[in-house]
Amino acid sequence: MLEVSGLNAAYGRAHILFDLAFEARAGEVAVLLGRNGAGKSTTLKSIIGIVRPLAGEVHFFGRPIQHLQPYQIARLGVGYVPEDRRIFTDLTVMENLEIGRQPPREGAPRWTPAKLFELFPNLGRMQDRLGARMSGGEQQMLTIARTLMGNPRAILLDEPSEGLAPVIVEQMVRTIRELKTQGLTVLLCEQNLHFARQVADRAYVIEKGQLRGSGTLDEVREEYQQV
Amino acid sequence: MGSVPFFFMSASSILIQFLNGLASASSLFLVAAGLSLIFGVTRIINFAHGSLFMLGMYLAVALAPMLGFWWSVPLAALAVAAFGALVEATLLRRLYAAPELLQLLATFALVLVIKDFTLWAWGPEDLLGPRAPGMDGAVRIAGLRYPEYDLFLIGFGPLVLGALWFLLRRTRWGTLVRAATQDREMAGALGVNQRWLFTSVFALGALLAGLGGAVQIPREPATLFIDLQIISDAFVVVVVGGLGSIPGAFLAALLIAEIKSFCIGLGYSKITLVVEFIVMAVVLIVRPWGLLGRMPAQTRGPGALELPLALPSRNALVALGGTALALALVPLLSAGYTLVLLTDILVFALFAVSLHFIMGPGGLHSFGHAAYFGLGAYGAGLLLLKGGVPMELALVFAPLLAVLGALVFGWFCVRLSGVYLAMLTLAFAQITWSVMFQWDAFTGGSNGLIGIWPSSWLSSKTAYYYLTLATCVGAIALLWRVLYSPFGYALRAGRDSPLRADAIGIDVRAQQWAAFVFAGLFAGLAGALFAFSKGSISPEALAVPRSVDGLVMVLLGGIQTLTGPVWGAALFIWLQDVVSRSVDYWRAVIGAVVLFLVLVFPQGVTGFLRERFAR
Ligand SMILES: Nc1ncnc2c1ncn2[C@@H]1O[C@H](COP(=O)(O)OP(=O)(O)O)[C@@H](O)[C@H]1O
Numbered sequence: 001m002l003e004v005s006g007l008n009a010a011y012g013r014a015h016i017l018f019d020l021a022f023e024a025r026a027g028e029v030a031v032l033l034g035r036n037g038a039g040k041s042t043t044l045k046s047i048i049g050i051v052r053p054l055a056g057e058v059h060f061f062g063r064p065i066q067h068l069q070p071y072q073i074a075r076l077g078v079g080y081v082p083e084d085r086r087i088f089t090d091l092t093v094m095e096n097l098e099i100g101r102q103p104p105r106e107g108a109p110r111w112t113p114a115k116l117f118e119l120f121p122n123l124g125r126m127q128d129r130l131g132a133r134m135s136g137g138e139q140q141m142l143t144i145a146r147t148l149m150g151n152p153r154a155i156l157l158d159e160p161s162e163g164l165a166p167v168i169v170e171q172m173v174r175t176i177r178e179l180k181t182q183g184l185t186v187l188l189c190e191q192n193l194h195f196a197r198q199v200a201d202r203a204y205v206i207e208k209g210q211l212r213g214s215g216t217l218d219e220v221r222e223e224y225q226q227v
Numbered sequence: 228m229g230s231v232p233f234f235f236m237s238a239s240s241i242l243i244q245f246l247n248g249l250a251s252a253s254s255l256f257l258v259a260a261g262l263s264l265i266f267g268v269t270r271i272i273n274f275a276h277g278s279l280f281m282l283g284m285y286l287a288v289a290l291a292p293m294l295g296f297w298w299s300v301p302l303a304a305l306a307v308a309a310f311g312a313l314v315e316a317t318l319l320r321r322l323y324a325a326p327e328l329l330q331l332l333a334t335f336a337l338v339l340v341i342k343d344f345t346l347w348a349w350g351p352e353d354l355l356g357p358r359a360p361g362m363d364g365a366v367r368i369a370g371l372r373y374p375e376y377d378l379f380l381i382g383f384g385p386l387v388l389g390a391l392w393f394l395l396r397r398t399r400w401g402t403l404v405r406a407a408t409q410d411r412e413m414a415g416a417l418g419v420n421q422r423w424l425f426t427s428v429f430a431l432g433a434l435l436a437g438l439g440g441a442v443q444i445p446r447e448p449a450t451l452f453i454d455l456q457i458i459s460d461a462f463v464v465v466v467v468g469g470l471g472s473i474p475g476a477f478l479a480a481l482l483i484a485e486i487k488s489f490c491i492g493l494g495y496s497k498i499t500l501v502v503e504f505i506v507m508a509v510v511l512i513v514r515p516w517g518l519l520g521r522m523p524a525q526t527r528g529p530g531a532l533e534l535p536l537a538l539p540s541r542n543a544l545v546a547l548g549g550t551a552l553a554l555a556l557v558p559l560l561s562a563g564y565t566l567v568l569l570t571d572i573l574v575f576a577l578f579a580v581s582l583h584f585i586m587g588p589g590g591l592h593s594f595g596h597a598a599y600f601g602l603g604a605y606g607a608g609l610l611l612l613k614g615g616v617p618m619e620l621a622l623v624f625a626p627l628l629a630v631l632g633a634l635v636f637g638w639f640c641v642r643l644s645g646v647y648l649a650m651l652t653l654a655f656a657q658i659t660w661s662v663m664f665q666w667d668a669f670t671g672g673s674n675g676l677i678g679i680w681p682s683s684w685l686s687s688k689t690a691y692y693y694l695t696l697a698t699c700v701g702a703i704a705l706l707w708r709v710l711y712s713p714f715g716y717a718l719r720a721g722r723d724s725p726l727r728a729d730a731i732g733i734d735v736r737a738q739q740w741a742a743f744v745f746a747g748l749f750a751g752l753a754g755a756l757f758a759f760s761k762g763s764i765s766p767e768a769l770a771v772p773r774s775v776d777g778l779v780m781v782l783l784g785g786i787q788t789l790t791g792p793v794w795g796a797a798l799f800i801w802l803q804d805v806v807s808r809s810v811d812y813w814r815a816v817i818g819a820v821v822l823f824l825v826l827v828f829p830q831g832v833t834g835f836l837r838e839r840f841a842r
């Protein structure tokens with residue numbers, strides 16, 4: 001349902017991604033594994049349209065989306081959770097959720113603040129708190145909840161476990177599994193093999209912007225440990 | 228009214244002055260709030276905001292006889308809002324990714340176009356507005372008469388503040404605006420269509436400006452000067468209050484308006500500007516981002532680094548020398564108008580090169596460089612006429628007045644960067660203009676000074692041409708030479724990476740301040756040469772459009788080239804000479820040309836030309 005082929009991207013003159021090709025099938029969790037600076041975040045930004053690819057195609061449910069604006073891609077049902085969270089710190093929890101809100105979507109789970117507070121009980125207890133006054137873990141929950149308010153069919157998660165306490169990481173694993181149960185397709189970027197193993201159905205290894213291997217997580221594990 | 232020390236003011240007149248301040252603050256707040264709102268979301272400083280205010284005024288005055296005052300006000304504001312939406316959708320939308328300088332220049336081009344449109348539509352005379360029916364009387368406050376309409380205005384500002392608060396805090400639209408102000412890219416990735424959000428924000432900002440203008444018409448006449456007056460007041464308010472903060476704009480509008488009111492009430496209207504300065508200085512020292520402002524969010528990634536300025540090749544130097552030599556031979560062929568035109572070109576080439584010195588290598592985008600040009604010109608005139616100094620000495624010492632201006636203004640300016648700097652330079656230039664324009668006894672006011680002629684041995688066109696040629700070529704060569712001195716390199720290091728420059732021991736602020744003063748000196752020299760070539764000087768010499776002329780020259784020639792500003796000045800002055808002889812609305816033509824250039828080459832005219840005619 002989300003297919004990427006021949007993806008090339010650059011920042012100015014620095015060519016970062018070279019002919020990347022991978023896919024995430026409906027209802028599964030696909031993981032892009034790569035070390036720091038491998039190009040994982042750039043890949044997700046290219047899919048959501050924040051970075052304009054130099055070349056290549058991105059298909060979402062068979063439809064090419066690489067030429068669309070980020071807001072148009074988001075309105076097709078692609079949710080994006082950036083690694084640096086980018087919470088609106090001047091806005092309260094409820095207001096942050098409001099920014100992400102989109103009309104219900106055919107074939108995608110429907111989220112309301114009430115349902116999200118079941119998934120993230122912490123957030124329910126701080127609905128009027130400003131984004132600036134939340135801990136890193138709470139912000140990470142909020143950034144996912146905010147994206148879910150758009151009722152996406154696929155969600156791009158950029159290193160959601162980064163910098164979180166082990167307990168919270170465990171919670172994140174449960175959250176991703178829950179999203180999968182709800183029928184969401186997940187494209188996850190990770191460096192943390194232990195975290196990836198607990199959720200991945202399919203894995204790709206990226207190094208210096210190029211694909212180094214693909215398969216199940218156990219199949220690519222060695223390749224990843226070599227890079 | 229004579230001057231009265233503060234402690235001799237009666238309690239009741241203190242109260243009245245206080246109320247006057249409150250009433251003026253309302254209109255000022257509307258403008259500043261609109262400016263802040265637009266900047267918050269689009270990151271564009273709308274230099275044409277004062278022009279929208281002016282349009283609101285003229286429209287309301289024009290509509291009032293037909294519809295009555297109370298209908299004309301909202302309708303004028305709505306018309307301005309519609310115009311704002313149109314401008315955003317056709318023009319600014321194309322510029323959100325363009326370099327900041329081009330954005331500023333584009334909104335500035337609008338100032339020129341709107342001014343000439345207003346002149347064409349309503350003529351050059353001031354237009355008196357109607358009184359507000361039902362509020363044209365006065366009430367007694369503490370024994371003194373006070374206009375009812377001013378009481379209405381006092382309430383109007385807080386009312387609008389409340390409405391804006393509701394809109395921004397309690398509606399989905401407002402939540403989107405606040406989110407986009409903080410991180411518009413993320414808002415887009417969450418499905419927020421920025422296009423129409425931006426258009427609506429711009430329309431609201433324009434509405435506030437138009438409304439601010441329309442409600443002023445019972446209090447003051449509509450004039451063609453009001454646009455730049457208002458925008459520089461609004462810039463001061465926004466710098467003091469904090470860019471992007473609506474309550475900050477309110478607070479600062481109150482502060483500035485009260486200062487003005489009390490200075491006028493005490494009979495010291497001339498020192499209003501000085502007091503405003505001091506307030507701004509204190510605020511900028513204590514809180515660099517304004518009373519309620521915060522450090523601006525970084526919305527752009529690290530900018531594309533400028534290519535290093537190459538040393539001119541031997542061939543280029545030979546060509547430049549050849550050009551200077553050819554110029555020296557011109558008087559042998561022609562003595563008439565060509566020499567006058569060439570003198571102008573040389574003067575403005577020096578002006579453009581001095582502006583380029585701080586803009587290109589310094590990275591300080593000054594929108595008020597004409598202030599130093601004008602100070603040099605007035606310095607020359609005043610030394611000659613009031614000081615009785617011989618012309619030769621006047622020419623030498625006049626630029627020192629510009630240096631003094633640059634020392635004071637520069638001290639503030641180097642504390643800021645980007646749009647803050649652009650706003651402040653413009654505000655300073657406007658303040659300098661106001662002083663020259665209003666100080667009838669000393670500067671001749673709006674008429675300026677006449678009889679500023681060179682000494683007899685320089686009075687022929689040919690002799691003065693040679694003086695100008697020698698001075699300008701020498702000065703330009705010196706400015707260029709300094710760019711390749713350690714000072715020039717340090718300046719560029721400070722522009723490209725202030726933090727790293729600091730780390731290797733360069734005092735970036737001091738370097739920039741010095742550059743400001745150095746550039747001011749040569750702009751002043753150009754101004755002094757200009758004054759003696761024309762024999763007279765008027766406030767136009769340092770009016771804000773003159774600053775924009777300089778920017779256009781630099782941009783035409785190429786901001787990151789060495790000799791570009793010279794060619795830009797030559798092209799500009801020649802075009803101006805040709806066009807202004809055949810067209811009445813020269814400013815609008817310049818504005819239209821700038822808009823055209825910016826729209827067609829949003830990544831910079833010169834980048835395009837450089838590719839096209841790669842040397
Ligand atoms: N905004 C940017 N401008 C220039 N280079 C960038 C930018 N963002 C990332 N890079 C570079 O692109 C490469 C890939 O970065 P990124 O996609 O963030 O990697 P990852 O997410 O795998 O750590 C890195 O070398 C990084 O330095």
Ligand SMILES: [Mg+2]
Binds near residue numbers: 037158
């Ligand atoms: Mg990353």
